[in-house]
Amino acid sequence: MRLIIYTGKGGTGKTVNSCSTAIKLADLNHKTLIISSDPAHTLEDAFVVSAVGNKPIKVLDGLYALQVDPVLELAENYGAILSYVASIFSRRGLDETLSYEIAMLPGMTQLFSLLRIEEFIRHDKFDCIVLDMPASGEALRYLYFPKLVGNIGEKLLGFTGVFSGFAKMFQPFSSFAQIPPDVIQVEINLLKRLELLSKIIIDPKITSLRLIVNPDTFSIENAKRALMSANLYGINVDVVIINKIFPSDVPNSYFTRWIEYQSRKIQEAKTSFYPLHIIEERFYEKELKGIEMLRENAEAIFDNEDPSRVFYSDKVFEFVKSGSTLILRLKAPFTNKDNFEINRYGDNLAIKVLGATGYIVNVIPLPVATITMKLFEVKIHDGIIEVTFKE
């Protein structure tokens, strides 16, 4: 079983590459499901098919597509919690629709897409699931959420759970003396599912997060933050796709500077994401869509590889906290104590390494915990740079 998640900045090509990956997986006889929660129904646009809805529909032999409708999902499975909270509001004279709107916790929608995945994995219905995540800096938090809520929930379960805890805040407004038992039961089930989901997400043999960037500063910086968060959350990132690269022989001088600029950005991305598996994808002469074109793209980017392979499975960098000390460990092969330099700029750490072709700089976003800490010392051994922060 494999779960492959694509993320990246808006418009970088998450949907089309999710679709290309899914087609190639199906062509290699892996029974595959592609899931999107984009309300714009982009799977239909990419595959040029209609009727992708809340149940898997067949797109090709071995390939199914599903569009999660989070509101429907919530109403069907967690209606008990929702109606309980909504009923408290509406009893206070609030319009019913509005009550439901308020009862939805922020971030719920993404969480329910993930719970849908848990269900398919539990029932072992597919060999591979490809998830086209929405563009959002927050997207990774949703992947972390199951672990967080699962952990807290477990601790609280004996007393009160997360959602009934939320409901409890409104208890003074309610005419119920107690939280109804069905609300608590739904919540216990939910916590169990979140626990399983978090185990799936941090298992590098099951889950791979793949980053899509374009050769530009904005999307590369966005992906670097995603990589840092993924490392912190313990989610394995194995592939970076650099998409929308202009071929160097474009017969139009208008693009000359773009081509030069892109080639610098491609180098930068390769340095930043070393040693992940890097795929370069060209900017096609027309919009990338439709099954045949997506399949050709999959052949071009994966070549003879099976996209379900785990292309890389080790942390690029990690933060280890012990008491008031936080240590950043970064893999930096070919580096020795004389050819690198480290500087801190606010919440970023700039690491400058002298390589064969000049200096390469990697800027690593620091976790919030370092704000009150000082950079204490920097050591290097066996190709690993160790930076210690202290309170």
Ligand SMILES: Nc1ncnc2c1ncn2[C@@H]1O[C@H](COP(=O)(O)OP(=O)(O)OP(=O)(O)O)[C@@H](O)[C@H]1O
């Ligand atoms: N390599 C490419 N060559 C040509 N067109 C491309 C390429 N990659 C993506 N596109 C086109 O760019 C547009 C955006 O792609 P896509 O919808 O996959 O991005 P996305 O990251 O999913 O966007 P969103 O953040 O809105 O979900 C689409 O029209 C797609 O066909």
Ligand SMILES: [Mg+2]
């Ligand atoms: Mg998309």
